[in-house]
Amino acid sequence: xxxxxxxxxxxxxxxxxxxxxxxxxxxxxxxxxxxxxxxxxxxxxxxxxxxxxxxxxxxxxxxxxxxxxxxxxxxxxxxxxxxxxxxxxxxxxxxxxxxxxxxxxxxxxxxxxxxxxxxxxxxxxxxxxxxxxxxxxxxxxxxxxxxxxxxxxxxxxxxxxxxxxxxxxxxxxxxxxxxxxxxxxxxxxxxxxxxxxxxxxxxxxxxxxxxxxxxxxxxxxxxxxxxxxxxxxxxxxxxxxxxxxxxxxxxxxxxxxxxxxxxxxxxxxxxxxxxxxxxxxxxxxxxxxxxxxxx
Amino acid sequence: xxxxxxxxxxxxxxxxxxxxxxxxxxxxxxxxxxxxxxxxxxxxxxxxxxxxxxxxxxxxxxxxxxxxxxxxxxxxxxxxxxxxxxxxxxxxxxxxxxxxxxxxxxxxxxxxxxxxxxxxxxxxxxxxxxxxxxxxxxxxxxxxxxxxxxxxxxxxxxxxxxxxxxxxxxxxxxxxxxxxxxxxxxxxxxxxxxxxxxxxxxxxxxxxxxxxxxxxxxxxxxxxxxxxxxxxxxxxxxxxxxxxxxxxxxxxxxxxxxxxxxxxxxxxxxxxxxxxxxxxxxxxxxxxxxxxxxxxxxxxxxxxxxxxxxxxxxxxxxxxxxxxxxxxxxxxxxxxxxxxxxxxx
Numbered sequence: 001x002x003x004x005x006x007x008x009x010x011x012x013x014x015x016x017x018x019x020x021x022x023x024x025x026x027x028x029x030x031x032x033x034x035x036x037x038x039x040x041x042x043x044x045x046x047x048x049x050x051x052x053x054x055x056x057x058x059x060x061x062x063x064x065x066x067x068x069x070x071x072x073x074x075x076x077x078x079x080x081x082x083x084x085x086x087x088x089x090x091x092x093x094x095x096x097x098x099x100x101x102x103x104x105x106x107x108x109x110x111x112x113x114x115x116x117x118x119x120x121x122x123x124x125x126x127x128x129x130x131x132x133x134x135x136x137x138x139x140x141x142x143x144x145x146x147x148x149x150x151x152x153x154x155x156x157x158x159x160x161x162x163x164x165x166x167x168x169x170x171x172x173x174x175x176x177x178x179x180x181x182x183x184x185x186x187x188x189x190x191x192x193x194x195x196x197x198x199x200x201x202x203x204x205x206x207x208x209x210x211x212x213x214x215x216x217x218x219x220x221x222x223x224x225x226x227x228x229x230x231x232x233x234x235x236x237x238x239x240x241x242x243x244x245x246x247x248x249x250x251x252x253x254x255x256x257x258x259x260x261x262x263x264x265x266x267x268x269x270x271x272x273x274x275x276x277x278x279x280x281x282x283x284x285x286x287x288x289x290x291x292x293x294x295x
Numbered sequence: 296x297x298x299x300x301x302x303x304x305x306x307x308x309x310x311x312x313x314x315x316x317x318x319x320x321x322x323x324x325x326x327x328x329x330x331x332x333x334x335x336x337x338x339x340x341x342x343x344x345x346x347x348x349x350x351x352x353x354x355x356x357x358x359x360x361x362x363x364x365x366x367x368x369x370x371x372x373x374x375x376x377x378x379x380x381x382x383x384x385x386x387x388x389x390x391x392x393x394x395x396x397x398x399x400x401x402x403x404x405x406x407x408x409x410x411x412x413x414x415x416x417x418x419x420x421x422x423x424x425x426x427x428x429x430x431x432x433x434x435x436x437x438x439x440x441x442x443x444x445x446x447x448x449x450x451x452x453x454x455x456x457x458x459x460x461x462x463x464x465x466x467x468x469x470x471x472x473x474x475x476x477x478x479x480x481x482x483x484x485x486x487x488x489x490x491x492x493x494x495x496x497x498x499x500x501x502x503x504x505x506x507x508x509x510x511x512x513x514x515x516x517x518x519x520x521x522x523x524x525x526x527x528x529x530x531x532x533x534x535x536x537x538x539x540x541x542x543x544x545x546x547x548x549x550x551x552x553x554x555x556x557x558x559x560x561x562x563x564x565x566x567x568x569x570x571x572x573x574x575x576x577x578x579x580x581x582x583x584x585x586x587x588x589x590x591x592x593x594x595x596x597x598x599x600x601x602x603x604x605x606x607x608x609x610x611x612x613x614x615x616x617x618x619x620x621x622x623x624x625x626x627x628x629x630x631x632x633x634x635x636x637x638x639x640x
Contacts, residue, residue: 026331026332027332028329028332029329029332029333029334029413030413031332049332049333049334050331050332050333051331051332051333066416068413068414068415068416069414069415069416069421069465069466069467070416070417071416071417071420071421071424071465073420073424076383088383090427092424092428094421094465134392137435138388138389138390138392138435139390139435139436146431146432146435147432170464170465171425171461171464171465173424173425173428173432173461174428174431174432175424175425175427175428175431176383176387176427176431177388177431177435178382178383178386178387178388178394179388179394181382184382184394187392187394188394188482188484188485191393191394191481191485191488192485192488194393195485195488195489195491195492196488196491198440198492198495199488199491199492199494199495200495202492202495202496202498202499203495203498203499205499206495206498206499206500206501206502206503207502209499209502209503209506210502210503210505210506211506212506213503213506213507213509213510214506214509214510216510217506217509217510217513217514218513220514220517221513221514221517224514224517224518224520224521225517225520225521225524227521228520228521228522228524228525229524231524231525231528232524232525232527232528233528235525235528235529235531235532236528236531236532236535238532239531239532239533239534239535239536240535242532242535242536242539243535243536243538243539244539246536246539246540246543247539247542247543249543250543250546250547253547253550254550254553254554257549257550257553257557257561258546260561260564261546261549261564264564264565264568265568267568267572268568268571268572271572271575271576272575273575273576273577274577275575275576275577276576276577277573277576285569
């Protein structure tokens with residue numbers, strides 16, 4: 001009897017600890033949890049980590065899920081744009097359990113959910129791309145619809161995921177858009193052709209610009225010289241006019257004497273050593289040569 | 296005594312366990328403490344701290360000052376193994392539907408350890424994917440020429456902005472420090488064509504520069520020439536005026552004298568002029584006066600062949616004659632002609 005008591009106590013302690021471990025549990029900061037009472041969800045812990053209690057095993061069960069944001073990538077998909085252009089796209093979404101209860105009832109595993117989500121994302125993306133011309137996905141124009149497109153796809157996937165899987169889509173983006181491999185050679189050909197055009201354009205632009213500069217230079221030089229010549233002519237004309245005025249002013253003083261005076265000056269210049277003169281002996285000039293002795 | 300010893304061991308263990316609650320956070324790190332699944336401190340700065348020991352509490356340490364690197368468009372492991380990235384990894388489309396090879400290096404650090412640890416399951420995978428998405432989106436709005444030349448500054452800013460936005464939205468706890476450009480180039484297949492454009496651009500600049508040099512050479516010279524022309528004209532003007540003044544000043548100076556003694560001045564001027572002019576003339580022929588009063592005739596003829604000088608004809612006072620003859624045989628004829636002419640008058 002004396003020896004039995006510790007055994008009972010020991011057994012009681014063990015049973016108590018086992019039951020307690022069934023009743024106490026920790027929901028980690030990364031997790032959310034659903035407590036079910038015979039399979040029926042009764043309590044949900046979302047954004048509510050810490051020490052929790054429940055009834056022991058046969059009555060209540062707890063299921064924990066990772067509550068963190070998860071990234072889901074889809075492998076490159078061949079899609080068609082509105083004009084049936086073949087493109088390879090790659091996308092990803094970021095999801096998180098927003099309603100653990102629905103998630104528990106419908107999906108229960110992350111793998112299953114991700115398969116469904118990938119499928120939904122691929123089909124939504126393909127559908128939206130099929131309605132969008134390639135030029136509005138990738139364009140240097142201001143209107144680019146890629147972000148609008150992803151918003152729309154995200155909203156569609158979100159609606160589905162929220163209602164059916166208890167999952168929230170936080171982000172969805174197209175990470176890649178590229179030409180299909182079979183189109184690469186033709187794309188490269190087109191690029192090369194484009195480059196050649198640009199190179200030619202640059203060269204001819206250079207030529208024309210240079211010619212313009214040269215022609216402008218020549219014209220400007222001609223202008224400068226012509227202007228100088230015309231100014232010079234005006235200046236010379238001014239000189240002539242001034243001279244004429246000086247002459248005229250002088251002449252008006254005594255026109256008759258001017259004629260005489262000027263004629264004398266003219267003789268000095270017009271008579272050269274080439275000229276000869278016949279001088280009458282009795283001219284006023286020579287008269288004294290003969291008459292000097294007579295008088 | 297025996298009882299005392301037995302009960303000492305659990306006490307020591309208990310004390311040791313309690314002491315294990317001390318922890319240090321190194322200067323590079325920030326810590327988050329969790330007690331029974333609940334976060335008790337989101338951001339524990341470096342130093343010594345105490346927290347409930349395991350398994351009640353856990354201390355998570357994250358390096359928050361270290362700048363980490365994430366490649367976009369290639370993988371570090373391929374680089375180490377010297378494997379070039381596949382086209383799917385490194386090719387992006389530009390807005391004008393050209394293909395570019397792009398390799399960027401995202402430098403980032405953990406800015407919010409709480410989010411990094413507990414809000415996002417895989418922040419690094421998110422960073423990679425969101426980085427690619429940002430490049431797709433931003434490069435898809437840029438022309439290839441811009442992306443290859445001056446566009447990098449705005450491209451990196453935009454990518455950084457987009458990426459940070461995605462990271463924040465997805466509570467990654469990451470912060471972009473910088474986006475570095477490793478490589479932005481056209482694909483191998485078309486590189487020569489792009490190089491040709493670069494060459495052409497240089498050609499253009501070179502040709503234009505050459506033309507500008509020509510302009511710089513020609514125009515100053517033309518201006519100088521114009522200056523010369525103007526200076527010459529000014530000089531001509533001055534000279535013309537000066538000569539007119541000179542010409543007339545002598546005349547004007549004479550005028551008072553002329554007024555007083557017209558005849559005397561005329562006489563003097565006339566004689567002076569004759570004195571200057573006569574010696575210059577080649578032949579001076581003295582002709583007898585028509586009344587034959589001239590006692591003798593000094594005549595000298597020079598051989599000469601020149602055309603008559605029309606301007607040298609008549610003035611009131613003398614008779615300059617330019618004989619067309621030269622040979623001595625013509626002397627007589629010349630003389631006869633003169634005699635006849637004078638005799639008739």
